[in-house]
Amino acid sequence: MTVDLRTRYMGLDLANPVVAAASTLSSRIDNLKRLQDAGAAAVVFQSLFEEQIEHEEIQIHRVLEHGAESFAEATTYLPDLEEYNVGPDAYLRHLEASKRELEIPIMGSLNGVSTGGWVRYARLIQEAGADALELNIYYIAADPEETGEQVERRYLDLVRAVREAVTIPLAVKIGPFFSSIPNMAKRLVEAGADGLVLFNRFLQPDIDLDSLEPLPTLRLSTSDELRLPLRWIGILYGRIRASLAATTGCHTAEDALKLILAGADVTMMASALFRHGPEHVRTVVEGIAAWLEEREYHSVRQAKGSLAQINVPDPAAYARANYMEMLARFTSPYDWRAAPSEPRA
Numbered sequence: 001m002t003v004d005l006r007t008r009y010m011g012l013d014l015a016n017p018v019v020a021a022a023s024t025l026s027s028r029i030d031n032l033k034r035l036q037d038a039g040a041a042a043v044v045f046q047s048l049f050e051e052q053i054e055h056e057e058i059q060i061h062r063v064l065e066h067g068a069e070s071f072a073e074a075t076t077y078l079p080d081l082e083e084y085n086v087g088p089d090a091y092l093r094h095l096e097a098s099k100r101e102l103e104i105p106i107m108g109s110l111n112g113v114s115t116g117g118w119v120r121y122a123r124l125i126q127e128a129g130a131d132a133l134e135l136n137i138y139y140i141a142a143d144p145e146e147t148g149e150q151v152e153r154r155y156l157d158l159v160r161a162v163r164e165a166v167t168i169p170l171a172v173k174i175g176p177f178f179s180s181i182p183n184m185a186k187r188l189v190e191a192g193a194d195g196l197v198l199f200n201r202f203l204q205p206d207i208d209l210d211s212l213e214p215l216p217t218l219r220l221s222t223s224d225e226l227r228l229p230l231r232w233i234g235i236l237y238g239r240i241r242a243s244l245a246a247t248t249g250c251h252t253a254e255d256a257l258k259l260i261l262a263g264a265d266v267t268m269m270a271s272a273l274f275r276h277g278p279e280h281v282r283t284v285v286e287g288i289a290a291w292l293e294e295r296e297y298h299s300v301r302q303a304k305g306s307l308a309q310i311n312v313p314d315p316a317a318y319a320r321a322n323y324m325e326m327l328a329r330f331t332s333p334y335d336w337r338a339a340p341s342e343p344r345a
């Protein structure tokens with residue numbers, strides 16, 4: 001028996017559920033080809049950032065208005081050629097070139113937090129040939145005066161603006177920090193999202209005790225981080241009218257299978273690909289097929305969502321109910337159950 005690995009994501013028919021998440025791996029066509037050869041069903045391009053677009057527009061404006069030399073600040077703002085090459089134009093050209101070279105779907109990615117002129121790049125990404133667009137709203141709400149409702153409106157306004165700009169499928173990538181994820185998910189879908197990508201992995205700053213500076217750090221994830229998207233995909237499956245993509249903590253075939261059983265249409269990987277290389281996709285795809293075959297599933301479709309909250313006998317497993325029981329069951333030599341004992345050697 002051969003297991004049917006096909007899945008549908010925002011109307012795109014994909015050969016299997018393993019997708020390369022947005023990352024700098026997409027900046028080279030040889031890497032994209034390696035991902036395709038290893039069996040990736042689709043790739044998400046690294047993002048084009050709001051700051052990147054606005055920065056370039058400010059520079060062009062200043063140079064046109066004042067000339068690079070006559071306007072002192074312009075020279076410091078003006079990128080050198082190398083930096084210019086990673087600007088929006090180069091992004092669009094790279095997307096076009098990649099579309100010519102690859103057969104698998106390519107999703108463009110736009111990363112920002114505000115509505116505004118830069119949103120027109122959504123259409124340019126579509127015109128460059130992207131099969132879908134992922135909008136990554138990476139917003140850290142740090143202003144005590146800004147209410148949760150205002151933050152949510154910001155998200156919804158941006159999704160509406162991008163939705164108006166494109167006709168290709170639109171996925172929205174969000175973080176987990178909302179008072180009600182299901183309500184926010186529902187409203188994002190009403191605002192025009194065809195898919196939700198759960199969850200953005202916000203990079204947490206560290207503090208350098210030598211330089212006494214806050215330090216932005218990027219550490220690759222591990223499978224331990226899978227549980228957050230796993231829970232929420234399990235809860236959202238069957239409750240909202242949108243495709244679900246899982247990102248953060250998917251490293252192995254087992255991780256991907258858990259996410260599929262919870263209800264993910266696709267599972268995305270970034271850290272695992274940086275750790276093991278693009279060929280790791282093959283191990284994951286083959287592992288998914290082997291597990292499904294061993295348990296006599298005919299297809300990914302059959303497995304998808306079978307362990308979502310709406311389909312399990314104990315829905316509380318996804319919610320709060322088992323919390324106390326888990327705490328009570330946890331044992332340690334130091335907890336209340338351990339008999340008073342001699343100090344350990």
Ligand SMILES: Cc1cc2nc3c(=O)[nH]c(=O)nc-3n(C[C@H](O)[C@H](O)[C@H](O)COP(=O)(O)O)c2cc1C
Binds near residue numbers: 249269
């Ligand atoms: C080096 C690197 C670059 C990334 N670039 C982007 C990006 O441009 N846009 C984006 O939405 N996510 C980006 N991500 C986040 C990934 O798409 C992914 O959501 C995150 O790493 C969690 O998945 P993981 O646990 O598989 O790494 C990047 C991640 C890494 C490690």
